[in-house]
Amino acid sequence: MDNRAEVREFLMSRRAKVTPEEAGLPAGSHRRVPGLRRGEVAMLAGVSVEYYARLERGAVAGASASVLDAVARALRLDDAEHAHLLDLARAADGVPTSGRARGRATRPGVPRPSLQWALDAITDAVAFVRDPRQNLLATNSLGRAFYSPVIGDGGRVPNLARFQFLDPAAPDFYPDWDVMAEMCVAVMRAEAGRNPHDRALQDLVGELSTRSEVFRTLWAAHDVRIHGAGTKRFRHPVVGDLTLAYEELGVTAEPGQVLLVYTAEPGSPSAERLRLLASWGADARGAVGRAG
Numbered sequence: 223m224d225n226r227a228e229v230r231e232f233l234m235s236r237r238a239k240v241t242p243e244e245a246g247l248p249a250g251s252h253r254r255v256p257g258l259r260r261g262e263v264a265m266l267a268g269v270s271v272e273y274y275a276r277l278e279r280g281a282v283a284g285a286s287a288s289v290l291d292a293v294a295r296a297l298r299l300d301d302a303e304h305a306h307l308l309d310l311a312r313a314a315d316g317v318p319t320s321g322r323a324r325g326r327a328t329r330p331g332v333p334r335p336s337l338q339w340a341l342d343a344i345t346d347a348v349a350f351v352r353d354p355r356q357n358l359l360a361t362n363s364l365g366r367a368f369y370s371p372v373i374g375d376g377g378r379v380p381n382l383a384r385f386q387f388l389d390p391a392a393p394d395f396y397p398d399w400d401v402m403a404e405m406c407v408a409v410m411r412a413e414a415g416r417n418p419h420d421r422a423l424q425d426l427v428g429e430l431s432t433r434s435e436v437f438r439t440l441w442a443a444h445d446v447r448i449h450g451a452g453t454k455r456f457r458h459p460v461v462g463d464l465t466l467a468y469e470e471l472g473v474t475a476e477p478g479q480v481l482l483v484y485t486a487e488p489g490s491p492s493a494e495r496l497r498l499l500a501s502w503g504a505d506a507r508g509a510v511g512r513a514g
Contacts (some may be wrong), residue, residue, distance in 0.1 A: 226280025266296035333360040350485035367503025408447035
């Protein structure tokens with residue numbers, strides 16, 4: 223990905239989101255651009271207009287952390303957006319993300335046995351490992367039952383982004399499909415900033431941009447987010463509606479991979495439906511075993 227273009231479009235998109243009133247500036251009249259002017263951002267950040275203009279043209283290589291922090295404050299960036307700006311600046315300086323392979327299009331591999339054992343030890347929650355490219359690398363037993371619409375009959379490694387944007391079953395599985403689509407793209411956009419040389423991620427973005435107008439529009443918005451914890455709604459074809467809380471944990475031994483755990487509030491209808499789903503998954507595996 224073109225780092226200078228990424229920086230330029232990100233900063234311009236953030237500037238367009240901040241109104242003069244939000245920044246404590248007079249709105250005035252005859253404004254030809256949405257949001258703040260470049261000069262206003264420069265003033266708020268305490269830098270010259272010429273210097274900020276260079277930054278917005280993508281020339282962030284060599285910019286100090288203090289300047290980038292000041293720009294982040296001027297543009298009212300949230301934590302995820304601020305981190306994304308710093309990631310873009312590190313990439314411009316040629317500093318690779320720690321522990322990441324650079325420029326290598328790796329294929330999803332078989333998870334380490336100990337990682338699979340750890341997943342299998344989680345029995346009352348959905349647990350799975352996802353890589354930066356949204357590949358579903360490994361699941362526990364309940365995770366396989368939960369993600370059966372995504373996993374399907376096997377074949378290539380299941381990919382949550384492809385399912386989200388290309389599979390007609392996705393709107394049924396995600397009742398809040400629009401929200402989930404925005405979240406998926408924002409997480410991918412943040413990852414692209416951390417590791418702009420990931421060819422597999424670039425290929426996935428290219429594929430989805432070609433095949434999905436919604437993805438293409440969301441990608442162009444340059445929104446980013448940190449996917450740490452929250453609540454999501456699902457509609458599983460076997461047990462129906464589920465409201466699950468999620469926690470995301472980094473897999474230290476595999477930089478870029480994350481372990482996600484989905485749980486239901488104890489005693490809730492979703493908790494009961496998860497138990498039913500676990501039973502259904504066990505029966506399905508038993509039937510396959512008997513058939514084999």
